[in-house]
Amino acid sequence: MAILRPAGDFDRSYEQDMALLRRPWHYWLLGVSLLAAFTLPLWGDAYLVSTANQIAYTIIAVQGLNILTGYTGQISLSQAAFMLVGGYASALLVLHAGLPFFVALPLAALAAGAIGLFFGLASLRVKGFYLAFATLAAQFIIPWLSRHTFKDYLGGANGAIEVPLPQLGTVNFGEVSNFFYISLVVLLITTVLLFNVSRTRLGRAFVSVRDNDLAAELLGVNLFTYKLRAFFIAAMLAGLAGAIKAHSQRGVGTEFGYGLNESILYLGMLVIGGLGTNLGPFLGVAFIVLLEDLSDLLGGVLAAAFPELAGQLLTSFRPIFFGVALMLFLIYEPRGLAHRWQLLRAGWRLRPFAR
Amino acid sequence: MNWSLVPQQFVTGLLNGGTIGLIALGIVLIYKSSEVFNFAHGHLVMFGAFLTWWFTGGGAEPGAALIDLPLWAAVIAALITSMGIGLLIERFALRPMTGQPLLAIMLMTLGLAQLFEGMTAVLFGVELKSDFPAPFSPSDVLIIPFPGAFGDAIRLKYTLVATFVVATVAASLFIWFFNSTKTGLAMRATAEDHEVARSVGIKVSRVFGLSWGIAGVIATLGGVLLATVSGVSLNLSTVALIAFPAILLGGLESLGGALLGGFAIGLVQALVQASRLIEVRNSSEIAPYLLLLVVLLIRPEGLFGQKRIERV
Numbered sequence: 001m002a003i004l005r006p007a008g009d010f011d012r013s014y015e016q017d018m019a020l021l022r023r024p025w026h027y028w029l030l031g032v033s034l035l036a037a038f039t040l041p042l043w044g045d046a047y048l049v050s051t052a053n054q055i056a057y058t059i060i061a062v063q064g065l066n067i068l069t070g071y072t073g074q075i076s077l078s079q080a081a082f083m084l085v086g087g088y089a090s091a092l093l094v095l096h097a098g099l100p101f102f103v104a105l106p107l108a109a110l111a112a113g114a115i116g117l118f119f120g121l122a123s124l125r126v127k128g129f130y131l132a133f134a135t136l137a138a139q140f141i142i143p144w145l146s147r148h149t150f151k152d153y154l155g156g157a158n159g160a161i162e163v164p165l166p167q168l169g170t171v172n173f174g175e176v177s178n179f180f181y182i183s184l185v186v187l188l189i190t191t192v193l194l195f196n197v198s199r200t201r202l203g204r205a206f207v208s209v210r211d212n213d214l215a216a217e218l219l220g221v222n223l224f225t226y227k228l229r230a231f232f233i234a235a236m237l238a239g240l241a242g243a244i245k246a247h248s249q250r251g252v253g254t255e256f257g258y259g260l261n262e263s264i265l266y267l268g269m270l271v272i273g274g275l276g277t278n279l280g281p282f283l284g285v286a287f288i289v290l291l292e293d294l295s296d297l298l299g300g301v302l303a304a305a306f307p308e309l310a311g312q313l314l315t316s317f318r319p320i321f322f323g324v325a326l327m328l329f330l331i332y333e334p335r336g337l338a339h340r341w342q343l344l345r346a347g348w349r350l351r352p353f354a355r
Numbered sequence: 356m357n358w359s360l361v362p363q364q365f366v367t368g369l370l371n372g373g374t375i376g377l378i379a380l381g382i383v384l385i386y387k388s389s390e391v392f393n394f395a396h397g398h399l400v401m402f403g404a405f406l407t408w409w410f411t412g413g414g415a416e417p418g419a420a421l422i423d424l425p426l427w428a429a430v431i432a433a434l435i436t437s438m439g440i441g442l443l444i445e446r447f448a449l450r451p452m453t454g455q456p457l458l459a460i461m462l463m464t465l466g467l468a469q470l471f472e473g474m475t476a477v478l479f480g481v482e483l484k485s486d487f488p489a490p491f492s493p494s495d496v497l498i499i500p501f502p503g504a505f506g507d508a509i510r511l512k513y514t515l516v517a518t519f520v521v522a523t524v525a526a527s528l529f530i531w532f533f534n535s536t537k538t539g540l541a542m543r544a545t546a547e548d549h550e551v552a553r554s555v556g557i558k559v560s561r562v563f564g565l566s567w568g569i570a571g572v573i574a575t576l577g578g579v580l581l582a583t584v585s586g587v588s589l590n591l592s593t594v595a596l597i598a599f600p601a602i603l604l605g606g607l608e609s610l611g612g613a614l615l616g617g618f619a620i621g622l623v624q625a626l627v628q629a630s631r632l633i634e635v636r637n638s639s640e641i642a643p644y645l646l647l648l649v650v651l652l653i654r655p656e657g658l659f660g661q662k663r664i665e666r667v
Contacts, residue, residue: 069458073458075457075458075461122648122651122652125651125652125655126651126655129392129457129461130603130651130655132392132461133599133600133603133647133651134647134648134651136596136599136644136647137600137644137645137647137648140640140641140644141641141644141645141648144638144640144641148634148637148638149634260593261469261472264465264468264469267462267465268462268465268466268469271459271462275458309480313477315476316473316476316477316481317473317477318473319469319470319472319473319476320469320470320473320474320477321473322466322469322473323466323467323468323469323470323471323472323473324466324470326462326463326465326466326469327448327463327466327467327470330452330455330459330462330463330466331451331452334455334459
């Protein structure tokens with residue numbers, strides 16, 4: 001991240017220049033957060049662990065969206081549908097092909113990536129909100145297909161099948177405390193990969209497509225292949241997230257929430273976290289999940305106060321809180337929480353001179 | 356294809372298309388005047404339907420309702436309220452976003468959509484409201500003899516005919532308004548070029564406000580029409596989303612195109628239901644989106660739109 005550094009602070013070797021962790025406190029922070037994450041099932045209660053699990057796989061999906069929307073600037077309203085593809089692919093591979101979960105997981109990601117490529121083809125002809133329409137169509141067509149075709153395999157009109165639990169050797173991942181480690185490890189892998197995507201040729205090409213596609217093409221960036229790569233990576237990460245979600249919820253289908261609202265939710269998480277930053281998905285997802293808990297709390301209190309209206313009060317505050325948060329962020333901090341974090345760090349480094 | 360069903364479905368689809376066209380008109384209107392693509396329009400449609408239902412005293416015990424208006428008065432009250440809502444949206448959500456990139460403005464309308472979804476649920480409840488006052492009973496059917504059709508006649512529900520008439524008349528009125536009145540022309544001028552419009556004395560911010568107000572009115576009218584056919588529920592926002600394929604088919608800049616696109620989408624939805632295959636019949640909810648993909652690939656500017664899409 002090229003931010004201003006104080007005078008006299010410079011790198012002495014290429015290795016130093018390339019390093020992701022460049023200061024002692026980077027190592028400390030990473031070590032402590034990894035320790036906290038990996039020991040979470042030991043000291044956290046079941047609710048905390050399952051929330052952390054949900055946050056982990058949602059971050060993977062939002063990271064994919066970040067590549068497509070944040071870095072490449074292609075608007076996508078179909079991330080949840082690609083998750084559905086990944087969930088079904090993994091579940092069917094385990095159920096009918098008898099593959100172990102850890103083989104099915106990458107295959108599911110590839111399957112979702114392939115579907116993503118198909119809808120990404122529309123991005124060659126159109127851009128801007130025309131592309132949003134193409135992905136909107138995907139968001140309606142894919143769940144419909146899962147409800148109305150291949151009923152024996154996909155679960156038919158109710159749109160749900162049961163998903164078996166993953167097993168590795170003698171370790172059973174049925175407990176959420178065990179399953180959490182799967183999400184965590186996959187999240188770690190994707191995070192390391194994406195940190196490197198964003199600062200190598202691929203990521204720079206994505207950014208150039210976003211900032212000015214004409215100039216990018218003049219510089220030798222093939223728009224055709226790079227847009228498709230962005231779609232492929234986004235859908236692949238959605239597929240990974242979907243497969244993990246399907247196995248941790250032990251079921252997959254349109255009943256489990258893979259609709260347009262979820263896709264919008266992921267976009268909102270990305271914007272609130274910070275478009276086109278590696279930190280953004282983490283901050284945005286954590287923020288929204290906490291906000292949802294808060295809104296459920298308010299809904300619960302109000303439902304207790306007005307029992308005759310409980311049905312409409314319990315869950316309805318989530319979209320209100322989310323919508324208002326999204327609108328406020330767009331007006332007051334369109335660069336998201338990641339930008340706030342940058343400002344905070346810069347302020348700390350420059351103290352006592354700048355605020 | 357079950358050919359004996361085709362004449363019936365053709366007419367039904369055309370009649371349904373009127374409402375879709377009217378809803379599409381509201382989106383095109385906002386796009387034309389301020390280049391904002393309003394993804395919250397479907398939720399405005401739903402909110403308008405709920406408002407009307409509430410003004411008729413829906414949901415309350417008979418006699419105990421806070422407000423208990425006849426249908427026509429409830430519709431007028433809802434139209435006025437939604438005009439106010441449109442003005443508020445423009446002032447507090449869209450005006451701060453002036454000059455922001457496309458993605459940000461689109462997300463703003465998506466945020467609005469979520470807000471309306473939640474507000475509707477909190478204010479009116481999430482379950483289907485079946486007590487929306489219908490001007491005609493479902494058994495009022497107009498029978499037109501038509502040899503070759505199923506039962507040698509085309510049956511038209513009065514409700515459907517009425518919604519078609521209202522939608523088409525309203526849409527024609529709005530199109531006349533944009534093409535012939537001074538205010539309408541000012542709005543079109545603003546759509547062409549903000550600076551030029553300002554230089555001839557048009558107040559651009561007022562035009563934006565006005566177009567959102569009118570869009571609110573159109574949305575509520577569309578919501579009332581949808582509600583008379585299918586009842587009031589949170590699903591109405593999804594139903595209203597099929598206005599998007601209609602707009603794209605008609606061309607983003609064309610008001611008349613939006614209306615024609617609505618007819619086309621209504622036709623497509625109804626005609627697939629004349630099929631003998633259950634899979635094809637079931638596809639009536641996604642057929643508009645398949646059509647949308649085809650339009651995007653073959654003719655992205657739509658039938659009557661301007662060729663302004665950049666392809667790099």
